[in-house]
Amino acid sequence: MSGRVLRFEGAAHLEAERLLPWYVNGTLEGEELARIEQHLTECARCQRELTWQRELQAACAGAEAAADAGPALQRLRERLDAEPGGGRRPLFGELRRGWKGSRPWLRWAVAAQFAAVAALAGALAFQGRPALYRTLGAADKPPRAAGDLVVVFDPGLDEAAMRRLLRASGARIVDGPTETGAYVLDVPDGHETGALEALRAARGVVLVERLNADGGK
Amino acid sequence: MPRADSRDARPDAGRRPAPPDEAALVARVAAADRAAFEALYRAYYPRLRRFLERMTRRLPLVEEVLNDTMMVVWRRAHTYDRVSKVSTWIFAIAYRQALKALSRVDDAVPPADGDEAVPAHAQPESVLQREQWRAHLGQALGALSAEQRAVIELTYYNGYACREVAEIMGCPVDTVKTRMFYARRKLKTLLALNAEDAI
Ligand SMILES: [Zn+2]
Numbered sequence: 001m002s003g004r005v006l007r008f009e010g011a012a013h014l015e016a017e018r019l020l021p022w023y024v025n026g027t028l029e030g031e032e033l034a035r036i037e038q039h040l041t042e043c044a045r046c047q048r049e050l051t052w053q054r055e056l057q058a059a060c061a062g063a064e065a066a067a068d069a070g071p072a073l074q075r076l077r078e079r080l081d082a083e084p085g086g087g088r089r090p091l092f093g094e095l096r097r098g099w100k101g102s103r104p105w106l107r108w109a110v111a112a113q114f115a116a117v118a119a120l121a122g123a124l125a126f127q128g129r130p131a132l133y134r135t136l137g138a139a140d141k142p143p144r145a146a147g148d149l150v151v152v153f154d155p156g157l158d159e160a161a162m163r164r165l166l167r168a169s170g171a172r173i174v175d176g177p178t179e180t181g182a183y184v185l186d187v188p189d190g191h192e193t194g195a196l197e198a199l200r201a202a203r204g205v206v207l208v209e210r211l212n213a214d215g216g217k
Numbered sequence: 218m219p220r221a222d223s224r225d226a227r228p229d230a231g232r233r234p235a236p237p238d239e240a241a242l243v244a245r246v247a248a249a250d251r252a253a254f255e256a257l258y259r260a261y262y263p264r265l266r267r268f269l270e271r272m273t274r275r276l277p278l279v280e281e282v283l284n285d286t287m288m289v290v291w292r293r294a295h296t297y298d299r300v301s302k303v304s305t306w307i308f309a310i311a312y313r314q315a316l317k318a319l320s321r322v323d324d325a326v327p328p329a330d331g332d333e334a335v336p337a338h339a340q341p342e343s344v345l346q347r348e349q350w351r352a353h354l355g356q357a358l359g360a361l362s363a364e365q366r367a368v369i370e371l372t373y374y375n376g377y378a379c380r381e382v383a384e385i386m387g388c389p390v391d392t393v394k395t396r397m398f399y400a401r402r403k404l405k406t407l408l409a410l411n412a413e414d415a416i
Contacts, residue, residue, distance in 0.1 A: 027378035060373040069262035
């Protein structure tokens with residue numbers, strides 16, 4: 001009986017010894033916290049350890065560097081400006097790899113439609129093209145350029161079905177897939193709205209948006 | 218060396234409520250919004266600088282690693298998943314970048330502080346002793362590995378939960394606990410040795 005109690009207390013001590021730093025920083029919760037608090041009432045070693053660790057924490061509490069971010073930021077700006085594409089990977093190389101070899105579809109495309117489109121648009125904007133598109137619903141109206149729509153297909157859609165969809169909407173792929181699995185489509189002038197609606201209505205299309213934010217063409 | 222000035226001390230820095238728009242800021246960075254990126258940079262500069270100073274203890278490396286970190290943030294913002302805090306995501310990048318930089322310049326022996334030996338005590342009792350103890354602690358921290366210093370800094374200064382430290386260091390929670398355990402043991406040994414040397 002007493003052996004069992006001792007073993008149990010030994011385990012409690014070992015656990016407390018390893019968890020004390022997070023008791024000190026106040027992030028322990030629930031049962032862990034309750035067990036440590038209980039153990040601290042009955043273990044002199046852990047009480048001494050707690051005092052020592054509070055000293056350590058206090059010694060670590062010095063100020064954050066008050067240094068001005070400006071000069072370092074300026075050097076980073078220069079690096080960003082110097083890199084082709086503003087430091088982002090270009091999209092065109094990926095297209096050549098074809099459908100089958102394309103990057104895996106981004107799993108959260110559905111949940112993060114905004115981010116997907118925004119990332120694509122951002123990447124495009126940094127290829128030296130005009131800023132086609134900044135954010136969905138952006139107030140400014142970027143100039144029209146190659147590429148009208150951005151589309152994310154359902155990962156289960158096969159290539160033949162994809163081609164049928166594109167033919168039916170009169171669209172052709174001019175860029176993509178991006179890392180987020182999006183393609184840029186070009187649609188003959190005057191057919192943008194029709195193509196947009198057709199693709200939106202089609203099964204196998206997760207997301208389709210205009211690249212130029214003004215919406216009316 | 219810990220600074221005496223505690224005006225800006227934020228022992229619970231990791232738990233300060235994240236500004237609600239930090240995730241939105243990262244989304245804008247994903248859209249190549251340079252203004253959002255610069256806002257994020259300025260918000261994280263002091264925190265990252267301190268963390269990298271303490272972890273690497275090589276001041277000439279700090280700015281380079283910090284900017285490498287933010288360069289990754291710029292390029293990979295679209296991979297931020299919103300499951301983790303923005304701060305743990307950025308700190309995880311900084312931690313990896315620091316390890317990479319250290320492995321490039323690894324000279325095995327960390328630069329010594331060169332302080333004169335003064336008596337150290339297992340536990341400081343007076344103000345003077347506390348100052349001495351802290352000086353020794355600074356030296357002792359220099360003898361730890363960068364990983365051990367990171368776990369100490371992220372826990373005691375940034376105030377991250379064990380699970381978050383594991384996320385940042387990309388290792389299991391048990392590894393964090395073990396790393397912390399050995400870091401503390403080594404610190405105590407070094408502080409005790411220091412105390413003996415002074416006799
Ligand atoms: Zn105990």
